[in-house]
Amino acid sequence: MTWLNSLVLAIGVYAQRLVGGVAIDADRLSPRWTAVLGAVPLAIIAAVVALQTTTTAGSIELDARVYGMGAAALCAWRKLPLFVVVIVAAAVTATVRALG
Amino acid sequence: MRRLIPEGSQLTVGELITLFATYFGAGVAVAVVLVEAGTEQWVVVVFAVIINSATAQLAYVAAIEGGGSTVTAMLSGWLVSTRFGLLAAAIAPRLWRSGWQRYLALHNVFDPNTAVADREADDDTSRRVFTRSTLALTPAWFLGCTLGTALSDRIGDPQRIGLDVVLPALLLAIIWPQMRNATGRRVAAAAAVLAIGLAEVTPGGLSTIIAVSAAGLVLLPETEPR
Numbered sequence: 279m280t281w282l283n284s285l286v287l288a289i290g291v292y293a294q295r296l297v298g299g300v301a302i303d304a305d306r307l308s309p310r311w312t313a314v315l316g317a318v319p320l321a322i323i324a325a326v327v328a329l330q331t332t333t334t335a336g337s338i339e340l341d342a343r344v345y346g347m348g349a350a351a352l353c354a355w356r357k358l359p360l361f362v363v364v365i366v367a368a369a370v371t372a373t374v375r376a377l378g
Numbered sequence: 379m380r381r382l383i384p385e386g387s388q389l390t391v392g393e394l395i396t397l398f399a400t401y402f403g404a405g406v407a408v409a410v411v412l413v414e415a416g417t418e419q420w421v422v423v424v425f426a427v428i429i430n431s432a433t434a435q436l437a438y439v440a441a442i443e444g445g446g447s448t449v450t451a452m453l454s455g456w457l458v459s460t461r462f463g464l465l466a467a468a469i470a471p472r473l474w475r476s477g478w479q480r481y482l483a484l485h486n487v488f489d490p491n492t493a494v495a496d497r498e499a500d501d502d503t504s505r506r507v508f509t510r511s512t513l514a515l516t517p518a519w520f521l522g523c524t525l526g527t528a529l530s531d532r533i534g535d536p537q538r539i540g541l542d543v544v545l546p547a548l549l550l551a552i553i554w555p556q557m558r559n560a561t562g563r564r565v566a567a568a569a570a571v572l573a574i575g576l577a578e579v580t581p582g583g584l585s586t587i588i589a590v591s592a593a594g595l596v597l598l599p600e601t602e603p604r
Contacts, residue, residue: 279417279438284425287438287452291431291459292485298463299484304471310601317565317593318468319492320556322461323549324566325573325589326489330546333577335440343543350547354554360396367547368403368540375538 342378346371384506387498397490397511398518400548405522407536408432415439419527426523427516430485434459437583458583464590465492472496472504486512493552561600568592
């Protein structure tokens, strides 16, 4: 990427955040739609996690990451600290990769 | 570090340190990829915090390396970052309504700080948690990118040490408590199924945006219309 491409990309990304942030007048939303909007971050993050676990460059690819993320889920379920979840995920992924 | 935790919030010292460490690690990994893709080192460092979206940059270089033109690469970068617009829409009503804080906060809407701010019950705590978690993320991101740029020759493949699962593991752990109730589980499961199901048939990033409809699909039938 050149600096000019990066700048154009940056302007577009900020414009999206700006439009998203000012477009919705929260005072005029019904409680029903407020609840929906409240669940949007969860939906987005779940989608990002799912894609980063199972896809590479737009195609489904199940590899060592699935083991790492499985271990992460287990740690999260056991309420282990965030730091442990992240380290275990990376360690399991790296180990499965090294063995495979 | 303990002083950084807002009184009465759910944020913990451990979480704040993990946010820092994870974004540092992710910054290293992303910088290595960008440098390998032929990006000049100063561009990687300077634009780390101007673009503030690693996924947009990664989508851009992936499209170029896949033989795409500058225009299609740009569109694919923006498509991926559309989710930050949606996250901004979701969290903005709880943050500052006017002034410079509003515009600075919008620039810093990421997945983890939005998630930790969103789980607070009152807006005042939510704002403070957003600020503190952003203060952990941004320097970590910048320092990670700087180190990754400097060490790109020595690190080699970031996947070898599992750096590619650091970010999804962090995000999974952050949303886990929301998945302890049935509605949260349904939203997350529906979004994940939609995203993976559509991944191969939609251009990069679009399936994430379509997956947002999971929020409406699950919550609208569960709540009473007025």
